[in-house]
Amino acid sequence: MHAQATLPAPARALERFILDGIVPARDMQLRILEHHGGMLAMGAPLAANVNDKGCAFGGSLTSLMTIAGWALVELMLRAHGQDCDVFVADSQVRYLKPVWEDLRAEARLDPEADAGAFLDTLATRGKARIQVACRVLTGEGVAATLEARFVAIARKGDAHAAQ
Amino acid sequence: MHAQATLPAPARALERFILDGIVPARDMQLRILEHHGGMLAMGAPLAANVNDKGCAFGGSLTSLMTIAGWALVELMLRAHGQDCDVFVADSQVRYLKPVWEDLRAEARLDPEADAGAFLDTLATRGKARIQVACRVLTGEGVAATLEARFVAIARKGDAHAAQ
Numbered sequence: 001m002h003a004q005a006t007l008p009a010p011a012r013a014l015e016r017f018i019l020d021g022i023v024p025a026r027d028m029q030l031r032i033l034e035h036h037g038g039m040l041a042m043g044a045p046l047a048a049n050v051n052d053k054g055c056a057f058g059g060s061l062t063s064l065m066t067i068a069g070w071a072l073v074e075l076m077l078r079a080h081g082q083d084c085d086v087f088v089a090d091s092q093v094r095y096l097k098p099v100w101e102d103l104r105a106e107a108r109l110d111p112e113a114d115a116g117a118f119l120d121t122l123a124t125r126g127k128a129r130i131q132v133a134c135r136v137l138t139g140e141g142v143a144a145t146l147e148a149r150f151v152a153i154a155r156k157g158d159a160h161a162a163q
Numbered sequence: 164m165h166a167q168a169t170l171p172a173p174a175r176a177l178e179r180f181i182l183d184g185i186v187p188a189r190d191m192q193l194r195i196l197e198h199h200g201g202m203l204a205m206g207a208p209l210a211a212n213v214n215d216k217g218c219a220f221g222g223s224l225t226s227l228m229t230i231a232g233w234a235l236v237e238l239m240l241r242a243h244g245q246d247c248d249v250f251v252a253d254s255q256v257r258y259l260k261p262v263w264e265d266l267r268a269e270a271r272l273d274p275e276a277d278a279g280a281f282l283d284t285l286a287t288r289g290k291a292r293i294q295v296a297c298r299v300l301t302g303e304g305v306a307a308t309l310e311a312r313f314v315a316i317a318r319k320g321d322a323h324a325a326q
Contacts (some may be wrong), residue, residue: 015238017215018215019216020215021214022213022214022220023210023211023212023213023214023220024187024191024211024212024216024220024222024223025220025222027187027190027191027211028187028190047186048186048187048190049187050185050186051184051185052180052183052185053248054182054288057185057186057187057188057226058229058250058251059187059188059222059225059226059227059229059230060187060226061216062222062225062226062254062256063220063223063225063226064222066221066222066225067222077301083217087221087258087261088221088258089257089258090255090256090257090258091225091255091256092253092254092256093225093251093253093254093255093256094253095251095252095253096250098250150269155232161283
């Protein structure tokens with residue numbers, strides 16, 4: 001389904017963390033497929049995510065996109081030495097067409113998102129939000145999109161870090 | 164976790180259909196808890212839906228609310244003798260607070276939704292949309308909300324039924 005041989009070590013470590021810690025991610029058999037150039041791709045086999053119609057369950061598409069976005073933010077923070085809890089705050093999902101193949105979701109920062117401002121705010125206030133854009137891709141094009149806002153809260157460091 | 168003894172037979176049959184046909188629903192251990200007065204409640208144990216922080220995985224909250232909404236529409240259609248495929252078209256989700264207990268989601272038609280018009284449109288055009296409002300409830304109040312639009316497409320009946 002995918003070639004993980006070139007997956008960078010931090011992404012491989014995060015995949016391990018996800019599969020060890022998030023029971024539904026393990027059930028869905030999620031995998032991080034790629035992480036480079038500001039894009040994170042995540043996959044899952046159709047068989048573990050199939051609905052009564054034989055295509056992918058909508059909830060699995062949303063879960064895959066949400067966790068791909070979460071992983072993108074988490075890896076960006078780790079790359080900057082930030083130890084944070086990252087939560088999804090809200091999302092808008094559009095289901096465009098059924099998915100009859102193994103699932104692939106790609107996450108990128110929203111074109112309007114400012115990663116520098118996000119990291120600055122996190123450093124000064126211990127909490128910051130950032131917008132992520134995800135989509136499920138098939139051989140026939142985009143099958144679903146998700147726009148989500150994630151909140152990062154510093155685990156320690158200053159008085160602002162507590163929620 | 165729940166008292167299904169009084170669950171109406173159509174809801175019990177739909178639960179069976181869901182658990183037989185939707186692999187992730189089975190993994191999440193979804194159950195229909197109640198269905199009466201235009202409200203459908205669905206539950207799932209925290210243990211099967213837990214994340215790395217020990218609370219419910221956001222994707223599971225969304226899946227639970229989405230499938231509760233889907234089940235509400237499906238049961239309404241079955242009650243009116245309509246044989247349809249029902250799909251989620253889009254949704255907006257807000258995650259308000261973490262869930263540290265077994266999951267419970269409630270689905271109702273949106274206050275603005277017109278069930279009569281929905282059924283009329285379905286009868287004349289073979290396809291209709293309706294808006295559903297769902298929320299995850301905990302002992303401490305509402306933990307997440309989902310507003311979703313579902314599309315029903317008649318399986319047979321007239322020339323308009325084909326997508």
